[in-house]
Amino acid sequence: MPQIESTMKKVYKDATDAVADINDGAVLMLGGFGLCGIPENCIAALVAKAVKDLTCISNNAGVDDFGIGLMLQQKQVKKMVSSYVGENEEFERQMLSGELEVELIPQGTLATRCMAAGYGMPAIFTPAGIGTEVAAGKEVRNFKGKDYLLEEAFDADFAIVKAWKGDTEGNLIYRATARNFNPMMAMAGKITIAEVEELVPAGSLDPDMIHTPGIFVHRIFEGKNYEKRIEQRTVRKK
Amino acid sequence: MPQIESTMKKVYKDATDAVADINDGAVLMLGGFGLCGIPENCIAALVAKAVKDLTCISNNAGVDDFGIGLMLQQKQVKKMVSSYVGENEEFERQMLSGELEVELIPQGTLATRCMAAGYGMPAIFTPAGIGTEVAAGKEVRNFKGKDYLLEEAFDADFAIVKAWKGDTEGNLIYRATARNFNPMMAMAGKITIAEVEELVPAGSLDPDMIHTPGIFVHRIFEGKNYEKRIEQRTVRKK
Amino acid sequence: MALTKEQIAQRIARELQDGFYVNLGIGIPTLVANYIPEGIDVVLQSENGLLGMGPFPLEGEEDADLINAGKQTITTIPGSSFFDSAVSFGMIRAGKVDLTVLGAMEVSELGDIANWKIPGKMVKGMGGAMDLVASARNIIVAMMHTNPKGQSKLLPACTLPLTGVKCVKKIVSDLAVLDILPEGGFLLRETAPGVSVDEIKQKTAGRLLVADDVKPMEF
């Protein structure tokens, strides 16, 4: 076998370039937990692009002036699919007025429905929500004496994730708890867009230490000016 | 919150110590692909212990004089659950004579049934085997126009895995393709035993680079005298 | 006298066993980490993707990439590991977490719990609570025995939308420690200092049984 030097054409110039074909009505997955590990550059580009009627699958909805909150302010979001949508007044206003549709999903179910898509599994079974309103209309099935809900894999047009480092083949490494939903979403997107703090040449990352293999990533670019806002700054004294 | 220094009592002296309570009739998962990434020390200890009537869930069955083949020679295995059982004459003899029960499972199904157990999912859906004898007696379900088989999670008493490095908390890092089935099996065992080439103190491994979090590992020890036999030595000339 | 929130946390901490992996919910449960007994090693799981949660960082050492499920800046300890949310809920669903401590608005005598939604009020979501209660092997609820109006929160059946059914094993309230019996019913095991069995009976709307060896709480 000859030496194969792969130079996949995945590298995009910037966020504007990477989200250029995301159009009104798209279904997006957006990585992050709270404001930790969110794709800041892509969100800014989507706000600038003023694309509308988006469905956003994301664990949270940002805060009023950061994260997905910025898209909510511009009324770009038709529907949020999340597990927790606390800290956001504009979100609350739009939800109560009926402008915004909200589907609340247990966090583990959210994660696992993303995972199912990435693994090519059409549905998974989870006990989360059994006996609650989350189970309404869903199939319940008993395995070995325990009830489980059948939950279908998500079907998103684009997955937009944030990683710490990435290479030109699309391989990704996340940092600390900024990993969260990003790896499953990266695997799940029909088109996956990854923004990274540092983009390095293929071969720079240890193949044993890659969290998301490049096959799942279709577009990658080095983001800039990361704010990485902290939601709850808690410290102890020396 | 105070500084929490955890010193879980997971470290075992050696393989003999770690497998001491594996008794006749146990259901085992054994990591490895071919002879790559197999728990050599634990297999040797199980042979020495002469435990019998084992069910072994493992992608392969070793070769005549190495890997699970060593247990087959001693007629310790009642049933093999594998995807490919090629290179083993004694295996063939026992199978044809009816001494050994063999269940052949598609490799991806094998991997995913391990994964399901580790993720607390009772069953998964996969298209592998649809329309073949693998589907016999199994539930077929159509999602979005495609047929899938319902396949149940494995239920093993012990998972026995091999990692490259591990720490005293049970965190594991695998090397190259010796990773294979080990991470899913590590997650799936009711009791998981990990043998590692190098056991290091907690805190020595980068928390971002751990493949199997210690919560899944109940026993860990540093193995010795790894042979790491190569099944197909293929080289090119300079 | 009713326990303070700190005291509830302190009492729950006595339930920790050496080697436990523990998930602590937001609020009183978080405080449990302050009272881990001497000689007991536990590993704290944060469902956003961390095993081995350490204390808050020193001022100036906050890391925006390192938070807990309450979105607070935290630290790691030697032996910590990071993982994605699917693995995190995988370990929860597979019963690898030994103990889950969380708050509740209501608990029923069957062990049902309601802690995520009040009809008519803004609903923020269940977060990971439904996953935790559906899968945890051992759930302790930290809660006030009554609401601000003095009405019992330990009920024959929950009135609020449920988070999970038949899952709570133990309650540590400001007044008492109670087990929930497999066949249903609150079994009073310990009373808060200076709180009478009668007061607890009066403030428990669900079926209350009193253990033969009921005794004052120890800390």
Next chain:
Amino acid sequence: MALTKEQIAQRIARELQDGFYVNLGIGIPTLVANYIPEGIDVVLQSENGLLGMGPFPLEGEEDADLINAGKQTITTIPGSSFFDSAVSFGMIRAGKVDLTVLGAMEVSELGDIANWKIPGKMVKGMGGAMDLVASARNIIVAMMHTNPKGQSKLLPACTLPLTGVKCVKKIVSDLAVLDILPEGGFLLRETAPGVSVDEIKQKTAGRLLVADDVKPMEF
């Protein structure tokens, strides 16, 4: 003249497109890696947990931890990544692998494939073949057109136990390149040098259609 195995591999290599992720089975398919056209970059997936499979190692540089799905010692290339078997079959099942090339004992005119079991002979197992054929978006089969007795292996229906149904899209045999039509039937597109359409008709037991623009193979 019928193609050699090397030539079958060479012809299949012409189906590769720039940027493809490709899984090559054991046997003839493995040889395809030797003929990747100039200017075409593909990444080879090995289902035991590697993307970016490189050539065999230099003598003395073999690494027992680094093998392919055929258990041969191999190497990595810049940009390679390792992962576990569940992720590996996840990417296969999710259709992320652009092309799968594998061998077959029989293929039916409906695209069914049999390549893992011969009744009466020792069965070694299906390995990853059933997963691959059930999920791959694009499957090319590399095979001999007939068995050693001269009997066609391209059949109306397979006689051997199936590996998968309605999955093969294209066959490159020693005699021909054939598409399998969505409605069933082998569509002859290219003939091996010096092999006549008549010979192929004669050696194809399943329904054969001849493309209007049938032509000799190019390499």
